[in-house]
Amino acid sequence: xxxxxxxxxxxxxxxxxxxxxxxxxxxxxxxxxxxxxxxxxxxxxxxxxxxxxxxxxxxxxxxxxxxxxxxxxxxxxxxxxxxxxxxxxxxxxxxxxxxxxxxxxxxxxxxxxxxxxxxxxxxxxxxxxxxxxxxxxxxxxxxxxxxxxxxxxxxxxxxxxxxxxxxxxxxxxxxxxxxxxxxxxxxxxxxxxxxxxxxxxxxxxxxxxxxxxxxxxxxxxxxxxxxxxxxxxxxxxxxxxxxxxxxxxxxxxxxxxxxxxxxxxxxxxxxxxxxxxxxxxxxxxxxxxxxxxxxxxxxxxxxxxxxxxxxxxxxxxxxxxxxxxxxxxxxxxxxxxxxxx
Amino acid sequence: xxxxxxxxxxxxxxxxxxxxxxxxxxxxxxxxxxxxxxxxxxxxxxxxxxxxxxxxxxxxxxxxxxxxxxxxxxxxxxxxxxxxxxxxxxxxxxxxxxxxxxxxxxxxxxxxxxxxxxxxxxxxxxxxxxxxxxxxxxxxxxxxxxxxxxxxxxxxxxxxxxxxxxxxxxxxxxxxxxxxxxxxxxxxxxxxxxxxxxxxxxxxxxxxxxxxxxxxxxxxxxxxxxxxxxxxxxxxxxxxxxxxxxxxxxxxxxxxxxxxxxxxxxxxxxxxxxxxxxxxxxxxxxxxxxxxxxxxxxxxxxxxxxxxxxxxxxxxxxxxxxxxxxxxxxxxxxxxxxxxx
Numbered sequence: 318x319x320x321x322x323x324x325x326x327x328x329x330x331x332x333x334x335x336x337x338x339x340x341x342x343x344x345x346x347x348x349x350x351x352x353x354x355x356x357x358x359x360x361x362x363x364x365x366x367x368x369x370x371x372x373x374x375x376x377x378x379x380x381x382x383x384x385x386x387x388x389x390x391x392x393x394x395x396x397x398x399x400x401x402x403x404x405x406x407x408x409x410x411x412x413x414x415x416x417x418x419x420x421x422x423x424x425x426x427x428x429x430x431x432x433x434x435x436x437x438x439x440x441x442x443x444x445x446x447x448x449x450x451x452x453x454x455x456x457x458x459x460x461x462x463x464x465x466x467x468x469x470x471x472x473x474x475x476x477x478x479x480x481x482x483x484x485x486x487x488x489x490x491x492x493x494x495x496x497x498x499x500x501x502x503x504x505x506x507x508x509x510x511x512x513x514x515x516x517x518x519x520x521x522x523x524x525x526x527x528x529x530x531x532x533x534x535x536x537x538x539x540x541x542x543x544x545x546x547x548x549x550x551x552x553x554x555x556x557x558x559x560x561x562x563x564x565x566x567x568x569x570x571x572x573x574x575x576x577x578x579x580x581x582x583x584x585x586x587x588x589x590x591x592x593x594x595x596x597x598x599x600x601x602x603x604x605x606x607x608x609x610x611x612x613x614x615x616x617x618x619x620x621x622x623x624x625x626x627x628x629x630x631x632x633x634x635x636x637x638x639x640x641x642x643x644x645x646x647x648x649x650x651x652x653x654x655x656x657x658x
Numbered sequence: 659x660x661x662x663x664x665x666x667x668x669x670x671x672x673x674x675x676x677x678x679x680x681x682x683x684x685x686x687x688x689x690x691x692x693x694x695x696x697x698x699x700x701x702x703x704x705x706x707x708x709x710x711x712x713x714x715x716x717x718x719x720x721x722x723x724x725x726x727x728x729x730x731x732x733x734x735x736x737x738x739x740x741x742x743x744x745x746x747x748x749x750x751x752x753x754x755x756x757x758x759x760x761x762x763x764x765x766x767x768x769x770x771x772x773x774x775x776x777x778x779x780x781x782x783x784x785x786x787x788x789x790x791x792x793x794x795x796x797x798x799x800x801x802x803x804x805x806x807x808x809x810x811x812x813x814x815x816x817x818x819x820x821x822x823x824x825x826x827x828x829x830x831x832x833x834x835x836x837x838x839x840x841x842x843x844x845x846x847x848x849x850x851x852x853x854x855x856x857x858x859x860x861x862x863x864x865x866x867x868x869x870x871x872x873x874x875x876x877x878x879x880x881x882x883x884x885x886x887x888x889x890x891x892x893x894x895x896x897x898x899x900x901x902x903x904x905x906x907x908x909x910x911x912x913x914x915x916x917x918x919x920x921x922x923x924x925x926x927x928x929x930x931x932x933x934x935x936x937x938x939x940x941x942x943x944x945x946x947x948x949x950x951x952x953x954x955x956x957x958x959x960x961x962x963x964x965x966x967x968x969x970x971x972x973x974x975x976x977x978x979x980x981x982x983x984x985x986x987x988x989x990x991x992x993x994x995x996x997x998x999x
Contacts, residue, residue, distance in 0.1 A: 361714075362714060363714070364710065364711060364712065364713070364714060365711055366710070367708030367709060367710050367711075367728070368708060369705065369707070369708050369728070369731055370705065370706055370708075371705065372705070373702075373703060373704070373705060373733055375733070375800075387708070387710070389958055390710055390957045390958065390959070392714055392716070394958060459716075616731045617730055617731065617735060617959070617960055617992035617993070618731070618958070618959075619958060619960070620958075651958035652958070
């Protein structure tokens with residue numbers, strides 16, 4: 318008994334402590350209870366995406382069982398509908414004549430459009446110049462109205478926020494919102510019901526909404542489970558903060574993994590990650606592409622680069638996998654170009 | 659109580675009776691027990707493919723929940739490894755120096771090659787002229803040795819059988835073998851553990867090995883569950899037998915769904931189907947293609963035309979779906995060209 322307890326203590330000690338509340342900090346605004354409530358709220362409009370246990374593979378020896386959480390098969394092709402639905406379903410009936418507004422070139426835009434379809438609200442999505450025509454058509458096929466959002470994601474986000482402030486529309490942030498984070502966290506609640514007690518859970522980090530919510534949900538039940546975040550080597554926002562002790566925006570981005578090419582986030586998300594994420598690993602684009610090809614060969618799944626990046630530490634042997642352990646990797650989104658849109 | 663029982667009786671009455679044993683018939687050689695034993699035998703080398711509950715979709719209203727059995731993510735890309743493993747794992751150690759031989763242009767060839775890899779046996783696959791170079795490479799990537807099999811699947815099958823007879827190699831038939839059928843039936847055992855009590859289960863029919871085994875496994879536990887088989891309109895082997903009362907080979911084949919383009923099968927499989935399959939529906943190629951595109955849009959999955967055909971009766975409203983009922987469709991194989999091979 319003592320051994321077990323001190324093992325738990327050791328592992329807890331290795332976790333970074335929650336930041337002390339202070340006036341200058343945003344304090345974490347969500348609790349595991351919010352995530353449970355979110356799941357009840359959004360479940361009717363979601364798919365409970367399955368897990369694929371991957372204990373045999375064709376070309377790679379796995380020292381323990383891997384469960385792939387197939388969130389790429391979610392409505393709209395990613396976890397993003399979880400957060401968007403949790404946010405939008407809380408807009409009171411009387412407020413639903415106004416539009417939804419957001420910025421996104423991909424999954425979050427689709428998610429907001431879908432939440433709009435569910436609630437009878439129109440959705441406007443600001444997209445940066447770098448976003449191609451095929452993605453415009455994809456967003457439009459979900460009913461989104463496209464607006465020019467300037468040079469990049471940051472400018473699109475600013476313009477969307479400004480448009481909302483002026484027009485009174487509801488602005489739906491991709492990750493800097495407790496309701497969005499609580500919604501994304503529902504993936505964690507689902508996952509731990511679908512596999513044996515998890516030892517390690519890996520997922521990609523963009524703005525930190527997914528990993529913040531999921532890590533909180535899982536650590537609440539399994540404090541010993543290691544949560545490992547994966548960032549693009551060309552957009553190491555939270556990795557850099559952990560290395561330097563300073564949470565600063567990135568000066569430039571160099572990755573084709575657009576869904577995790579995020580130059581800045583909130584202190585709130587930074588604190589969630591420092592509190593609940595055990596490791597942050599970086600993956601270069603070339604390795605994400607190789608992992609995506611491996612996954613397609615093994616399972617015929619076509620996922621986006623962020624989802625593929627999650628597999629990299631497993632395929633490259635970068636993390637210690639306990640023999641007989643239970644490891645999960647979240648395939649957070651489908652390759653948008655994979656479907657005829 | 660009486661009402662319930664008479665309902666069961668009615669449904670049982672609607673089932674075609676098992677054929678009376680007679681000297682001229684091959685009698686069904688497998689029982690549900692064989693399928694349970696097969697599952698124990700092959701499980702270590704299989705993936706337990708998950709089910710995707712599809713209660714929300716983007717463009718189609720579903721009156722009840724549909725569970726998709728994602729067998730397209732199985733090792734080798736299809737259910738075929740179940741049968742091949744069940745057959746090959748029963749070859750005694752002393753007999754494993756001989757080759758495995760079969761005929762196939764697709765999933766069954768891969769499955770036999772995989773069973774060969776597991777047991778340390780070399781696999782030779784006879785392929786007809788119509789099978790393209792990409793499929794040759796796919797088979798070779800699994801370690802199969804390719805042999806010229808003449809004009810079509812039938813000639814390849816004959817040549818494989820002849821080669822085995824002459825060389826003493828182990829011939830692994832794609833569907834006319836009780837061990838193969840029992841292996842495929844394990845999919846049914848898995849499925850009923852993964853969903854609520856099923857009311858309807860749909861799957862494609864080629865040579866009848868999959869549906870024969872699965873129907874037997876499921877009817878043994880759920881005699882009221884309707885088993886619906888789907889054939890290509892251009893290869894209506896078992897549909898024609900049911901219509902005419904005569905089980906005769908097809909004089910010609912006109913479908914691009916190669917994995918279910920089978921001109922003849924055995925009386926054994928015919929009897930299994932007449933005994934346990936409630937309906938056989940035909941799907942033209944154009945509709946299979948549309949269903950494959952629908953599935954890709956909804957889930958980003960790329961399946962073969964046989965798997966896509968299974969969705970057709972659901973999307974076209976061709977079968978009565980009980981409100982609140984539990985319906986499963988088996989996605990039996992991945993699109994072979996979907997993976998870089």
